Amino acid sequence: MAFTPMMIDLYDRHVVIVGGGKVALRRAKTLLKNDAVVTVISPKAVEDIVYLWTKGQLLWKEKYIESTDLKGAFLIIVATNDPIVNYNVINWAPEESLINAAADVEKGNVAFPSFFRRGDLSISVSTNGASPQFAVKMKKELECLYNEDYGDYVDFLSVCRQLIKESFLDRYQQKLLLKEILSEEFLDRERQRSFIESLNKNGKMIERVNQNDG
Structure with a gap:
């Protein structure tokens, strides 16, 4: 099954x-x-x-x-x-x-399934009952890979997604920005803060999109 x-x-x-x-x-x-x-x-x-x-x-x-x-x-x-x-x-x-x-x-x-949460991020592992112990082992490995910082990071992604959706940018430009913030560089809280500030400043956002598009 x-x-x-x-x-x-x-x-x-x-x-x-x-x-x-x-x-x-x-x-x-x-x-x-x-x-x-x-x-x-x-x-x-x-x-x-x-x-x-x-x-x-x-x-x-x-x-x-x-x-x-x-x-x-x-x-x-x-x-x-x-x-x-x-x-x-x-x-x-x-x-x-x-x-x-x-x-x-x-x-x-x-x-x-075996699962854990980091804020709004939920990660689960299942073997369909074949080996619950292996599922637990995999969960422990993923817990080390995705530490507590990812809870704040997912909050950041959520805020950015809403701001970008409400922006004046077209769909293609929005997609570029949403892809940009998937970089591990944005696990840094200072970079997160700076990016959100730029979302609220039209000039900086246009410049950023043009750089990504180039």
């Missing part, structure tokens, strides 16, 4: 996590960071899940899963160590629900 990479907005979406162990905790933390409404269903839960529940960050139902518990779930996380329970949850899932089967990715239709 090959999964299609995509980004998804989970804001205010109802997510049910079946299981209360370490995998369930990892999924819960990821989902909460993305403003999902999380319900954990398990007769037992690790201490950190209980803590999140006591803080009101998620709902914990201290019980065994029933089919009715899955009603209205946008996403269902199957994360128990009981194959029979996992099998039942997958078969009980409403047709419209997305399913992540933590123990056997191919039995669901959603996979959680």
